[in-house]
Amino acid sequence: MAVGNAIKQQVRQTGMADPRPVKPLEFDGPLPQPTKDMQQIRADLDRAGYAIAAEVITAAKAREMRDFLAAEIARDEAIDEERVRRFYTDSDDLNRRMSGAELVNRHAFFRDILEHELPLQITRELLGPQTHNESYLIHSYGANVTRPGSAQQAIHRDRGGNVPLSAGAAQTRFIWCLDDFVEENGATRMVPGSHRDTEPQSWTVQYESVPAEAPAGSVLIYTDMLLHGTGANVSAGLERAGVIVGYCPPWWKPMINFPMTTDPQVLKGSSTTLRQLLGYSSVAIGFDEPWTHAPQAVKDLLVTPTMEW
Ligand SMILES: O=C(O)CCC(=O)C(=O)O
Ligand SMILES: [Fe+2]
Incomplete structure (x- = not known):
């Protein structure tokens, strides 16, 4: 069922070589490699703008999650392929997406990773404390499965083009690798050093x-x-x-309204941290707006906005 007026992806592949000039990398030094060392992760984030945290979950857990996801995508696809394709920034119809609203409803491991210590720690460090210590929120969430033949996505920032770069980072972003990411199967492409750009991105060049x-x-x-x-x-x-997964400050509008998209049953017994991240609270400053018309099962999940983590 379509909800609202989200812009749909349009197939952009033309079968022709990209005529745009290449903008070469201007990055010196070694590229980030998988590491378990938090100091190295911090240094890579600072220097290259990205880092690769190794062994955050076991390979066996990753496989369990990817098999579950594959089965859920197959199930949705059989009902209506449009549910899991045509994400608006994808370049063709081949890869598959599943919304984070669905992930949260479908399995505990897709709730557990949201409150994993690694993203919480990095988010605290990179976005800094918020007024009255109000909790961050999950800004965006979803699965992206590339399939053989799927084209490269246009190089972009996960940020509205009208938000000046001088404002600094407004979101921390985490991609949980459920398969080995290798160049051949579409490992995420990064432009190291571009986190320090002062000019908005150009659509008329191909970024190396x-x-x-x-x-x-x-x-x-x-x-x-x-x-x-x-x-x-x-x-x-x-x-x-x-x-x-993207995390944002409490004053930034998340892309998913979790209290309206989540089955309250799956959050029974959940932590205050997870509920805060999913937006089950009022605000730390301003009126404490009561959730007058929320169903009782949702009201029962409400927590303080002051960060527990
Ligand atoms: O799945 C990936 O490798 C990156 C996807 C991405 O950057 C996006 O959808 O914004
Ligand atoms: Fe992105």
């Missing part, structure tokens, strides 16, 4: 980029300052499942 290759169970970390995009899947038979 590098693949963020990472074993299943890793997490790619960046912010909405970094130019990046899904890689082309040129493999013969490898899918590449990634789950993408």
